Amino acid sequence: MNKRRLNVLYIAHEGHMGGATRSLATLAKLIQERGHNVTVALPFKNSEIRNELKKNDVETIVQFYTWCQYPENEGEFVKRIYQLGYWLNIFFEKKLYRKIRKRQFDIVHTNSSVVDIGIDLSHQLKAKHVWHFREFGEEDLGTKYVRGKEKSMNMINQTVDKVIFISEAMEKHYADWIDAEKRQVIYNGIGNEYLYEKEGREDKEKVVFLISGALQRGKGQACAIKAVSILKSQGYDRFKMVIAGRNIANYENILREMVKEEEVEEFIEFRGFVEDMRTLRRECDVELVCSLKEAFGRVSVEAMMSSNPVIATKSGANPELIQNEENGFLFEVENPKELAECMAKFLENPQLIVQMGKTAFERAKKTYTAEKNAVEIENLYYQILERKQ
Known part of the structure; x- marks a missing residue:
């Protein structure tokens, strides 16, 4: 396996430091420390995650984009706002692509199931797409897919190279939607x-x-x-x-x-x-x-x-x-x-x-150490890229 230096684009889904975003900040830092070029796309400029990444000298690119899911119990008006934002993502994706199109990214790594701009970006950048599923969705976040679950999951399964599930329970939950060869369980890592x-x-x-x-x-x-x-x-x-x-x-x-x-x-x-x-x-x-x-x-x-x-x-x-x-x-x-x-x-x-x-x-x-998590994800990147050749 040729372990060359990789160019990795991470896609964040929020600005504040929730659990999934803390995991992203730690992973980006450790992957960079392992010798790779790391960039993190963020939807907000003034955000906790951007400040944290700056502390660790991790490059960020800011471009607003929205979720592909909406909160189920916050009323019809909120649902319509999320739906409008989702379809405007076509415009936001183009703006983000123009900012990074000259970069030779090997991997696009989406950090959450609630954003799907990585699908088109990875295709345009001719990069492999890794998607981190850190949520059950309806069961824990109380969210639903804007395009409907069946259509969304079919699109994910057809386009993604690998889905990382953070527990066996999550992999089992999505087993009917994501092909077995595209599923991988890697437990979250927490910093020392x-x-x-x-x-x-x-x-x-x-x-x-x-x-x-x-x-x-x-x-x-x-x-x-x-x-x-x-x-x-x-x-x-x-x-x-x-x-x-x-x-x-x-x-x-x-x-x-x-x-x-x-x-x-x-x-x-x-x-x-x-x-x-x-x-x-x-x-x-x-x-x-x-x-x-x-x-x-x-x-x-x-x-x-x-x-x-x-x-x-x-x-x-x-x-x-x-x-x-x-x-x-x-x-x-x-x-x-x-x-x-x-x-x-x-x-x-x-x-x-x-x-x-x-x-x-x-x-x-x-x-459950962050170092173990980073090594497993790095190895996954190489495995995916090796299949490409």
Whole structure:
């Protein structure tokens, strides 16, 4: 295999540093450090992702473009806006192509299933197209394809060279749409800066649970609040729960109202969006992942890297990451009673936090590093290009 220097164009789908975009920033940095020429196309100039890439001297090209999916539950007007934006992408794609047409890109790598401009760009640039599917879509984001799922998936399957799925659960979900030879599972990689091995547990007065991620229904914060209410009714009082995440569509107001109704204000603390999650995790003991369906579970891996055991739903990729009673516990989706039972196990026996935390740390360090992820993706690039010759 001829491992020459590659020219890679990444296509981002958002401006803020959500989980998928943090993964992109790390991947672009590491692929560049491995000797390749990296450029990242961004839809917004003033954005968190652009600032992060600049810190690492990664080249960016800014050209507005829109999603090929729309949010299902935000009304007909919003749907029409997304539909209009999608068809205007024909114009936006041409502008982006004019900016990069003289470049000899080998790979166009789309970072999310919600943007599809990589289809035409890769064809025009005569480059191979790798597409990262990091979302289930309807099940986790609550989005639908503008052109309809069947037509969109057929187009993807006919044009893409490889689809990277971030979990076996995701690959299985899309197996009916994407040919087997075009599917590849590569787990997300998390940077070593998240690694923090706790030697033991300080003699804390309270066990601190953390649930982090965007504040929206699909992330399951409401289930966690109900579990706290159950624990209170059972007489547990030596704990608190921290809720951290970006407020989506004012969902935080709904959660705060629920906290009042359940009369658990003394047990729950809202932190809002937290820039420095590593420091917050060192303050916490156990993390909750209550999502309806998690495509991978970056939050789970970051928790494990911080030596925190995880209580997660038995859905999506969670059972691939969390081994029940080894590095955490699993519970049924939207079952606050079962979640409360799992939380109570740590309250009854805090030493489990140390034991499971060590297991979680070792597994994450071995399996989910950013370096491992970058090497696997680099090898995939070479395999695709070798088939071309």
